[in-house]
Amino acid sequence: MMTEHSELILTINHGSSSLKIAFFEVHGHTVHCVLRGAAEALGNPPSRAFLCDSIRCVLFNTEKTFASPEKALEVLYAAAIRILRRRPTCVGYRVVHGGPHLLKHCRIDDEVLMTLKESIHFAPLHIPQALTIMQHMRTVLPYAVHCACFDTTFHRTMQEVATRLPLPQRYFDAGIRRYGFHGLSYASIVERLGSDVPERMIIAHLGNGSSLCALRHGNSIDTTMCFTPTGGIPMATRSGDLDPGVLLFLMRTYGLGADELEAIVNRQSGLAALTGGGGDMRAILKGRNDGNACAELAIQTYTRSVRKAIGAYAALLGGVDRLIFTGGIGEHSNEIRDMVCGGLESLGIRQGDRGKGNVMVMAAGEEQEIAHICRTIG
Structure with a gap:
C-alpha cells in the first residue's frame, strides 16, 4: 500500500x-x-x-x-x-x-x-x-x-584502449569513440547480483536491439555496440558491424546519401533483411521450424555472431565465471540460448539444471535502475 x-x-x-x-x-x-x-x-x-x-x-x-x-x-x-x-x-x-x-x-x-x-x-x-x-x-x-x-554512463569504466577508435586524433576529440549501450540493463543486473558478482562475467542483452558486455568485478571493460546503437551484432532491423568499404561502395555505386544509408543500416538490415520479412524473433523461429531457409540463415547468423562475441570476451577476460542472458530474446528463447551456448564448453561455459553450470537468465530491470538513480539525484 x-x-x-x-x-x-x-x-x-x-x-x-x-x-x-x-x-x-x-x-x-x-x-x-x-x-x-x-x-x-x-x-x-x-x-x-x-x-x-x-x-x-x-x-x-x-x-x-x-x-x-x-x-x-x-x-x-x-x-x-x-x-x-x-x-x-x-x-x-x-x-x-x-x-x-x-x-x-x-x-x-x-x-x-x-x-x-x-x-x-x-x-x-x-x-x-x-x-x-x-x-x-x-x-x-x-x-x-x-x-x-x-545507457552510456555504465560504460564509463572502459579504458581508452576499449573506447579509442583507430581514426585521427581530431575525430576522437570531436567525440567519435566507443560509448556502449544497454547500460541501464547491465547496471540493473550487477545491482541485483550484489556480492555475488563474479570477477569475470559476460552479459548478453538480446532483444530487438542486442549487445554483449564484458565485465570485470561488475565494471564494463568492453561492449559490442560502439559509436551508435547500430554497431555490434546483427539485430532485428539494424545491420551491426559492417566493413566501412560496404558503405563507400553503396555511396559510389548507387549514389546513396547519408539519410538513405541511415535508413538501410538502421531500418532495413539485420534479421529483417536476411529473412526478407520482419525482424521479430518469434516469427523467425516459427519460420525456421516450418522449414524456411531464410529464417534458418537469419538465426544461424544471429547466434553465430553472439557466440563469436562471447569467445572474444572470454579471451579478453581470461575465462568466464558466469554468462547471463537478458532482454526479450535472451530471457524467453531457450532455443536461441541453446544455439548460442552450443560449442562453448571448451571455454568453461556450461548450462545445467538446478543451478549446475555458470549460465543464468535474468530479467532486465531497467525501470528499477532508473528509479534508484532518480532517488539518488532527484
Whole structure:
C-alpha cells in the first residue's frame, strides 16, 4: 500500500519498438514498484497497452493503433493516474545516448535538452523520440523533478584502449569513440547480483536491439555496440558491424546519401533483411521450424555472431565465471540460448539444471535502475 506522504517516481523506458512505464514508491533507501505497464508492437498495429499491479494483476488493457509512442504514453499515464489517484513527484527517462558531453545521469533542464538536441546524430533512432517524450511530460508535470538516465554512463569504466577508435586524433576529440549501450540493463543486473558478482562475467542483452558486455568485478571493460546503437551484432532491423568499404561502395555505386544509408543500416538490415520479412524473433523461429531457409540463415547468423562475441570476451577476460542472458530474446528463447551456448564448453561455459553450470537468465530491470538513480539525484 502507498503511504500518503511517500515519494512517487515514474520511469519511462522507450525502446525501438516498445514503451514501458512504471511507478515506484520510495521507502528510505528502497524503491518498490506499485504499478507497471507497457505499449507493445509500436509501429505494427494493432498495439497493445496494459497496466499491472505489483502482483501482475492486469488493471488496464487496450488494443489500438497508436500514432506515436507519446500517444501511447498519454493513454497509459492517464489510466495510471486514475488507478493511483496520485501524481509522481519525479520522472526518470531512459536516454540511449547523451553524446560526448552528457556522460552522467542528471536532472533535466533547458541546457540539458539543448545538448541532447545537438547530439541527435549520435542516436537518430532514439534521441528525437526521447526529447519529444521529455518535453511532453515536462508540460504535463511542470513541478516534478525530471531526470535523464543514460545507457552510456555504465560504460564509463572502459579504458581508452576499449573506447579509442583507430581514426585521427581530431575525430576522437570531436567525440567519435566507443560509448556502449544497454547500460541501464547491465547496471540493473550487477545491482541485483550484489556480492555475488563474479570477477569475470559476460552479459548478453538480446532483444530487438542486442549487445554483449564484458565485465570485470561488475565494471564494463568492453561492449559490442560502439559509436551508435547500430554497431555490434546483427539485430532485428539494424545491420551491426559492417566493413566501412560496404558503405563507400553503396555511396559510389548507387549514389546513396547519408539519410538513405541511415535508413538501410538502421531500418532495413539485420534479421529483417536476411529473412526478407520482419525482424521479430518469434516469427523467425516459427519460420525456421516450418522449414524456411531464410529464417534458418537469419538465426544461424544471429547466434553465430553472439557466440563469436562471447569467445572474444572470454579471451579478453581470461575465462568466464558466469554468462547471463537478458532482454526479450535472451530471457524467453531457450532455443536461441541453446544455439548460442552450443560449442562453448571448451571455454568453461556450461548450462545445467538446478543451478549446475555458470549460465543464468535474468530479467532486465531497467525501470528499477532508473528509479534508484532518480532517488539518488532527484
